[in-house]
Amino acid sequence: MKFCSNCGSGQITLQIPPGDNRERFVCPACQTIHYQNPNIVAGCLPVWEDKVLLCRRAIEPAHGLWNVPSGYLENGESVADGARREVWEEAAARVKIDYLISLYNLPKINQIYLQFVGELVDGAFGVGEESLETALFTEADIPWKEMAFTSSVFTLKRYFEDRRTGVKRLHRADYPAV
Template identity: 45%
Template sequence: MYCIKCGNKTKKTIPTGDNVFREICSACEYIHYVNPNIIVGALPVHSGSILLCKRDIEPGFGKWTLPSGFMEMGESLEDGAKREAHEEANLELNIKYLFTTYSLPRIGQVYMLYLSEIVNDDYAAMHETSEVKLFSKSQIPWDDIAFSAVTFALQNYIADSKNGISGKCHSNY
């Protein structure tokens, strides 16, 4: 690996005062931290139905998911969720509240999904999506959901709806 600051080679060692191996530049001593990725997205609803996107890219090609993706530098969680919903399904959203946090330490990802109301009616499949569709709670294609974080969010949304719960944030830990 090469240093992003000065271009010299790095070496893997434990920095003073730390307990984890990290890549450290042999010239400028810059420490290269590798941190988890944040995935932001929405659980978009309209009249009790949930909008899902059929993925047109890997991972999960051909499977259904919630509009979500990697957070970009310089944006808030909410702005990232809105951007991803627009990029994947041409959605305009009214974000209600943070609905789900879901940690996947094995692959270094943290999901942050917002319960959101769909504002527009011209939603459509965009470049990473082959189809968008509103599903009633009883019609969700459980066997074709792309990611465990999405299944977790959908299951909790249905349970909350059934039990009259609103405003609760769910976590898998």
């Protein structure tokens, strides 16, 4: 950080503010502490009958690979609303959120994934501007070697395990495992 977004000063310093225990960017001119916190990624695994909807990415990172529709949560948006929006943006589909299936931490890149399972409304979907294509897959047909992110693989595996046992539960993990 080079400039204070509060007063415009160009003398930002990295220091531990009084009463804190971590280094923060602090503006010596106006004393504003600029906190940098993890990004929340919201997503939803759309389900239709015995299949799940995946999207082939049209954007980086991982252009051309498959993923569970997910993206950064926007300010003023609930996690469920963000998940629904991402499904719309990536797959031109509406979902009825069922339950939260995964909380997936990526501390090395400051991201936290929260992914839901949701029913694809009327089985309708298309291709959003962030996707090259979308498709419904049975468990046997998932393109595992072409998956973009470990978070998508984690969510898919937990979903199919839970479906076999008839249990809907929240799964938590860190990547890499700690």
